[in-house]
Amino acid sequence: MADDVDSDSDDEIEYSGMIQPPLIKQLQTILSEYPDDGQILKEIIQNAEDAGASEMKILYDGRPAVQEPSTKKAPFRKYFKGPALLVHNNAEFSEDDWKGIKMLYSSIKEFDKTKVGRFGLGFKSVFHITDHPVIISGDQLLVLDPHQDSSKVCQTMKLKKLHRYKKMKVDDCLKAFSGVFGFDQNTLESGHFKGTIFRFPLRQEETKLSDNIYDKSKVDDLFMSFKDEAPVSLLFLKCLESITLLREENESKTGDIGEIHFSVHIDKTTIEAVRSSRTDMRSQIQSLGNTLPLDSIRNSYNMKICVEDDVHNVTYRSWKVMNLFQGENSMSSTLQKLSKDDSLSYSPYVGVAMDMDCPSNFQGHVFCFLPLPLTEESLSGLPIHVNGFFALSQSRRFVKWPTADQIRNHTHTDKSIQWNQALVIEVLSEVYSSFLQEFVQESSNYEDLSAHAITVSQCIPDANEVDEHWRILFPPLVEKLQNTKVFFTTNEGGKWISKDQAVFLRSNKIPSGHGVESTIRKILEMYQQNTVEVEDHVWETLELQEQEEVTPDFINSRQKKL
Structure with a gap:
């Protein structure tokens, strides 16, 4: 009877959400998963690529800019301090970009199969450098301040109204931005900046967020890590054509900020062909939405990459590149199912690239559009570079593969691991086979056929050199080359x-x-x-x-x- 009485009572269940840790604590967790290294610049490059930018510049601005401390009357002053690291690209933020950059653990790009940096977490690695990222794009300025109350972390302002915001000192903004990438007083008066600037004031003292003090030497390390991979950084991107590093250490300079320190770009001899091929494939993929094509989409091009250092030493490397977006008609039922799985949201897209100079010390590197950090895990042992929409570790540093225990016990049922294996077996084998056959067909372009034959032979992998995870490529590749x-x-x-x-x-x-x-x-x-x-x-x-x-x-x- 007591149970019956209780069931008729007016008492209601008490509902509540999970208690979330403070934003600072969540950011610290993210930073612990993203080491303070060259991966930071890659995350920013990926965002520029996803925005459709063709040019990108990264500037170390050693000028002090605003030195006065923030006060109650000028609380924004700390956002414009120097020195700073600035990044510019020639694309503007879309509404989705403005939404996405305010997300913490997910991203507006999460289910967009055409995007590289879809996961949102990567950009947060900039908090290794700064406590206060500032973004200017189009007609807006955004400050991210994780030290603020949770309702005030994202502070958005219109450029044209900057002088009207209470406690915002326009002179502080101009000290930090004037003369940088074309930004000046006229920009504020017009209310529009053509392109996007990220400004990261370097952390100069320990804060609640991080004790990582950032100075010129650490920026030098970032630059050096990029320069090491610069000759291959543009190989598999769909939009970016040039990346330039600049420095400004003249503290009194006020205009035309930044002297070129290093640059990498697609050479003028191949830029038009590369641009046309990239654009055509990109438009075909974008027209699909979230569906798969029935027939495969592919492109190939020769790319000459030019690298220039601060003393004007110029080097060139020539590459042959082929990309493939696998069509549904060429997929196994397993790959079809995985390609349509929204929890993965990956595209059956793989590319390969061969260094036409065939250096004897060449090491095949793994890319997820940009090269993965150079470790043994990111070297495939193949005689070509391989790019793909691979499922990566949380830090986006490694391709996910089954562990030795999983292989031994046949328990590698993780869908992301299955995806990577299917991508290698089906899509990589197809593009590799097509690459070799096209390379053979191009022999008419060479006077010395015997020398070209040697180059073709060098494209064929050596089973003794290839990493164990990539050997699953061999059976399907041999089958496709059978006749x-x-x-x-x-x-x-x-x-x-x-x-x-x-x-x-x-x-x-x-x-x-x-x-x-x-x-x-x-x-x-x-x-x-x-x-x-x-x-x-x-x-x-x-x-x-x-x-x-x-x-x-x-x-x-x-x-x-x-």
Whole structure:
């Protein structure tokens, strides 16, 4: 009976939300997952890329700017102190960008499959540098101040009305921004800045957020880490064409701030072709929305990258790049399901790039549009660079792979791990195969076909060098190359043939001495054999053991037949 009485009472359940830690504490947790290193600049580059910018500049401004402390009458003064690190790009914030930058753990770009930095967390790594990021774009100025009450962390102002905001001193803003990337008094009067500027006043003393004091030497470290990867930073991006580092250490300078310290850009000899190819593929992908194409979308281009340092030393590197967005008609049911999984929100997109100079010390690096931090985990062992919409670790430093225990116990059911494996097996194998075949077709552009054949051979991975996680590429790649003409013979003036048409010659398998090798070569030439000289790694990787090979017995049999 008592239970019945209770059930008819007017008492109501008490509901409440989870108690959230203070914003400062949440930011500290994020910073602990994002080391204070070159990854910070990559996060900012990714945001510029996602905004559709073609140019980006990063400036160390050593000027003190505003030195007076903040007061009750001028509380905004601390946001305009110097020295500072400033970043400019030539795209303007959209409404979604303004919303996204105010998000903490998620992002407005989270389910946009065309975006690189979709996760939102990465940008917060700038709090390693500063307590007060300031953003100017279009007609707005935004200050992020995590030390404020939670309802006042994001402070948005209109540029044209800056002089009308209570306690805002316009002169403080001009001391920090005037002469920087074209910003001046006229910008405030017009109320509009064409492009975007991020300004990060360097932390000069310990705060509740961080005890990480940031000075010129730490900015130098950031710059150095970028310069190390600069020659490949533009390879797989869809929009950015140049990135420039600048410095300003003349404390009294007031105009035309920043002298070029370092730059990387796509050379004028290839820029138009690269831009056209990128734009076309980007527009095709954007037109899909969140659907998949039935047929694959691909592009390829040759890219020459120019790097210039502070003493005007200029170096060039030439690359061949191919990108593929896999179509639904070419997918397994597993990849289709994963591609449509909103909890992943990844695109079946992979690219490859080969250094046309074929340096002997080349190391294949893994990219998620920008190169992952250079560690053993980010080196694939492949003879080309690989880019893809890979599922990464929380810090976005590593591709997710199953652990040794998961492999041993067959328990790697994490969907993000399944995604990475499917991306390598299906999409990477397809673009790798297409890359090799197109590279062969381009042989007509080369005078020395034998030299080009060696370059093609160098594109084929060495199973002994490839990291264990990437060896899942081999079976599907070998299958796709099964009947393709990727082997070069000098017979009949030089031609490309399939493996079934070839007689393979491995010089280290021919008896040495007494002119045996030269005699065998003369016999092969005399009887017009489709001889293909092949390196051991190609022999092993492409599983050529069942094919015809030049041996003394083979020579004897040919002589008997003829």
